[in-house]
Amino acid sequence: MSRLATLLLACLFFCHPLPLRADEAPERLPAYQKRFERERPLVAVIGENRMTELVDYVLPYGLLKRSSVAEVVALSTRPGPMQMMPALRLLAEADIVGFDRRHPEGADYIVVPAVHYSDDPQLLRWVRQQAAKGATVVGICDGALVLGEAGLLEGRRATGHWYSRGQREDDFPGTRWVSDRRYLADGKVITTAGVSAAIPVSIALVEAIAGTDRAQALATGIGLADWSPRHDGDAFALGAGGYLAAAGNLLSFWRHEELGLEVRQGEDELALALRADAWSRTFRSEVLALAADASPIRTASGLVLLPEPMAAHPGITHLQPTDAPLARLFDQTLGAIAERYDPATAALVAAQLEYAPALNE
Structure with missing residues (x-):
């Protein structure tokens, strides 16, 4: 059993007490309050080098970068590559030491x-320091666990991925955990539901910084009709079918396969992240970014991707390019997973993403 499969399976096999539901909460995040003589707010997206969730990191970075409403910096805790989960490797623009040297006053927002x-310890220390300097701290998905470990959620309302409910309730009993918000602000701390919430909260951050018109323009550009916080986290569970699909796919090792996504300079990192993330959650496939050689690839928004050389994977199955709008890529990819494997595997992936496919509505 691979380490990735073990980690994914462990994430699924929990018992989860139901969290509290939120009281009436604002539909919008608090408006950005300028603190420094900056033309635009400074947003730092921080990753931990050993294993950071791909969509949680790439989507806020890419969407905020493309909106042009903020200066956005991709960070890692230490120098060197970041292994993303469940797929791909990235190289950040700077580590936290370099960032602090350049911006001793801190960021306006940090995305965790x-x-x-x-x-x-290094990640927790930096998050605490940024919060103490006045940054708004945004925990994407189970970035909430980092915020909890850093002591930022005590006495606050917060949310997170549905499958960590039990862990969150046990580890942070002083937090009021809610389940009916895709994202939720309590003071200068923002938390979100599972993986797919990275898209609406990123649009909401654009709205908080630059207004509804700018947010609407970005949402329209990616095909997103609604970025409100309304959500039913209690609707997500694996059930017997999900557990059987996960175990059956994992144990049928003779059916496991490598899938390749070809990448080039200027690659759309948003689409790449969504597709690689979804396909890598089937318990049957491992997704690799492929290029002519192992030279770094700079994506459309400036991230550095570390690909695998095609020659090293001669028998790999190549996934075909897609032109679907970003907001519909999960739907398209889940449909492709159902066709290649089976509907139970697609449902398993959707549950992990905390995503309700449009085709099931």
């Missing part, structure tokens, strides 16, 4: 994705 090592 889900990471495998949520108790990493």
Whole structure:
């Protein structure tokens, strides 16, 4: 059993007490309040080098970068590549030491994705320091666990991915955990539901910084009709079918396969992240970014992707390009997973993404 499969399976096999539901909460995030003599707010997206959730990191970075409403910096805790989960490797623009040297006053916003090592001392120290300097801290998905470990959720309302409910309730009993919001602000701390919430909260951040018109323009450009926080987190569960699909796919090792996504300079990192993330959650496939050689690829928004050389994977199955709008890529990819494998596997992936496919509505 691969390490990735073990981690994914462990994430699924929990018992989860139901969280509290939120009281009436604002539909919008608090408006940005300028603190420094900056033309635009400074947003730092921080990843932990050993294992950081791909969509949680790439989507806020890419969407905020494309909106042009903020200066956005991709960071890692340490120098060197970041292993993303469940797929791909990235190289950040700077590590936190370099960022602090350049911006001793701190960021206006920091975005904290889900990471495998949520108790990493270096990450926790930096998050606490940024919060103490006045940054708004945004925990994407189970980035909430990092915020909890950092002591930022005590006495606050917050949310997170549905499958971590039990862990969150046990580890952070002083937090009021809610389930009916895709994203939720309590003071200068923002948390979100599972993986797919990275898209609406990113649009909401654009709205908080630059207004509804700018947010609407970005949402329209990616095919998103609604970025409100309304959500039914209690509707998500694996059930017997999900557990059977996960176990059956994992144990049928003779059916496992490598899938390749060809990448080039200027690659759309948003579409790449969504597709790689979804296909890598089937428990049957491992997704690799492929290029002519191992030279770094700079994506459309400036991230550095570290691909695998095609020659090293001669028998790999290549996934075909797609022109679907970003907001419909999960639907298209889930449909392709159902066709290649089976509907139960597609439902398993959707549950992990905390995403309700449009085709099931």
